[in-house]
Amino acid sequence: MPRSGFCVAVGRLLLFGTVLVGQGDPAMPPEAERQLAREIYKEMVEIKSGYTTGATTPVAEAAARRLKAAGFPDTDVFVGGAIPTKGNLVARYRGTGQRRPLLLLAHSDVVEARREDWSMDPFTLTERDGYFYGRGTGDDKAQAAVWIANLIRYKREGFKPDRDIIVALTADEEGGGPYNGVAWLLKNKRDLIDAEFCLNEGGWGESVAGRRISNDVQLSEKYVINYRLEVTNKGGHSSLPVPDNAIYHLAGALDRLSKFAFPLRTNEVTQAYFRALAKIEDPSIRQDMARAADGARDAMERVARVTPAWNATLRTTCVATQLEGGHAKNALPQLAAANVNCRVLPEEKPEYVTATLKQVIADEQVSVTITGDVSTGPPSPVRQDLMSAVSTLTNTLWPGVPTVPMMVMGATDGLYLRAAGIPTYGVQGFFYDRDDIRFHGRDERLKVQSFYEGQTFLYELVKRLTSGHSG
Numbered sequence: 370m371p372r373s374g375f376c377v378a379v380g381r382l383l384l385f386g387t388v389l390v391g392q393g394d395p396a397m398p399p400e401a402e403r404q405l406a407r408e409i410y411k412e413m414v415e416i417k418s419g420y421t422t423g424a425t426t427p428v429a430e431a432a433a434r435r436l437k438a439a440g441f442p443d444t445d446v447f448v449g450g451a452i453p454t455k456g457n458l459v460a461r462y463r464g465t466g467q468r469r470p471l472l473l474l475a476h477s478d479v480v481e482a483r484r485e486d487w488s489m490d491p492f493t494l495t496e497r498d499g500y501f502y503g504r505g506t507g508d509d510k511a512q513a514a515v516w517i518a519n520l521i522r523y524k525r526e527g528f529k530p531d532r533d534i535i536v537a538l539t540a541d542e543e544g545g546g547p548y549n550g551v552a553w554l555l556k557n558k559r560d561l562i563d564a565e566f567c568l569n570e571g572g573w574g575e576s577v578a579g580r581r582i583s584n585d586v587q588l589s590e591k592y593v594i595n596y597r598l599e600v601t602n603k604g605g606h607s608s609l610p611v612p613d614n615a616i617y618h619l620a621g622a623l624d625r626l627s628k629f630a631f632p633l634r635t636n637e638v639t640q641a642y643f644r645a646l647a648k649i650e651d652p653s654i655r656q657d658m659a660r661a662a663d664g665a666r667d668a669m670e671r672v673a674r675v676t677p678a679w680n681a682t683l684r685t686t687c688v689a690t691q692l693e694g695g696h697a698k699n700a701l702p703q704l705a706a707a708n709v710n711c712r713v714l715p716e717e718k719p720e721y722v723t724a725t726l727k728q729v730i731a732d733e734q735v736s737v738t739i740t741g742d743v744s745t746g747p748p749s750p751v752r753q754d755l756m757s758a759v760s761t762l763t764n765t766l767w768p769g770v771p772t773v774p775m776m777v778m779g780a781t782d783g784l785y786l787r788a789a790g791i792p793t794y795g796v797q798g799f800f801y802d803r804d805d806i807r808f809h810g811r812d813e814r815l816k817v818q819s820f821y822e823g824q825t826f827l828y829e830l831v832k833r834l835t836s837g838h839s840g
């Protein structure tokens with residue numbers, strides 16, 4: 370069966386007898402729709418909505434302007450949030466009300482990006498070598514732009530869904546904190562976003578060297594704990610050093626942490642993930658994947674060594690991310706501290722992680738404290754209508770590419786919604802190279818073709834889930 374992107378592309382060209390990009394390709398939206406989505410995408414990427422220095426309100430307002438211009442009544446377009454700069458957009462596309470609403474979520478903030486760290490301006494949408502570059506091109510403004518573009522398209526086409534479609538573009542997913550839009554909406558405007566279930570970021574298509582290998586649906590996610598490791602010391606003059614040094618204590622602790630790995634384990638979702646991959650991965654790893662799904666330790670160890678992503682799927686991880694310490698070049702340090710960022714398997718408790726860290730650090734002088742909130746949510750139940758709609762559509766657009774249920778390593782706003790009783794599924798139809806994920810990093814990018822194909826995928830998927838004939 371032809372599984373490579375190349376074979377599929379050639380098949381399409383032969384089938385439709387044309388070499389014009391987008392013509393006859395079921396995954397390519399019509400030209401006018403592509404243009405609209407690109408315009409919205411560009412507008413969103415170029416608004417500086419960095420988590421610490423930026424504002425999300427202009428993103429919400431830009432989307433609200435477009436929806437109103439497309440004929441959405443003012444009463445169905447809400448902009449508001451915890452503080453004036455951290456606005457959220459909630460828009461409602463009215464259906465017949467036969468079923469409870471479907472919520473479409475994307476966050477409008479981005480991780481900070483500095484011009485000097487990038488090859489180009491991170492806040493200009495740059496199209497180069499077949500990619501869209503810019504902060505948020507992947508995380509999460511592609512989905513935000515596509516939700517808005519598709520809503521406008523449904524309106525223009527007169528689509529009548531059997532349930533309301535709600536789009537929410539929300540503040541401060543990155544880092545959470547007091548202005549998180551989903552938490553704020555749940556607390557203050559629950560009726561605006563209340564839904565039977567939600568589609569969100571967190572699940573995407575995976576490719577290897579340009580070959581699409583799976584379209585992933587996220588059913589559960591790891592949760593985050595940040596720890597502060599801290600050592601204090603009376604200090605003194607640096608000309609009279611003593612062995613008891615705050616920086617050395619901390620360095621020792623971090624060195625021990627760097628050599629430690631949490632135990633490997635699987636759960637219902639990751640077992641299904643590895644079983645699905647066992648059918649499509651490189652033959653050399655297939656048997657290990659199948660055995661890893663069954664819990665064989667040696668197989669899990671080999672699989673974890675193949676990519677950081679599989680390692681993180683199989684275990685809790687904790688890594689040092691920030692350092693501070695010392696107060697003068699010529700003084701013994703009175704303080705040394707580090708932030709350790711942990712991504713925890715949903716079935717492991719915070720108490721277990723804390724106890725394990727203390728045991729690994731094995732130094733009474735290094736205090737280990739949780740900073741910020743820790744929120745955990747239950748996995749979303751497997752919805753047959755969703756899974757079958759995704760797999761049918763995936764097979765239509767990208768023949769032979771399987772739909773794979775998964776747990777993601779990063780945490781998303783789905784955590785708040787799941788905890789509030791709104792099951793949330795990560796699905797996008799954008800494909801990324803598994804070994805070149807640039808979310809939060811320099812030169813973040815998304816393939817131009819993949820952006821437009823994702824637009825089609827989400828357009829069709831939402832239609833199926835709101836038309837009473839899912840799948």
Ligand SMILES: [Zn+2]
Pocket residue numbers: 476508509542570
């Ligand atoms: Zn994100």
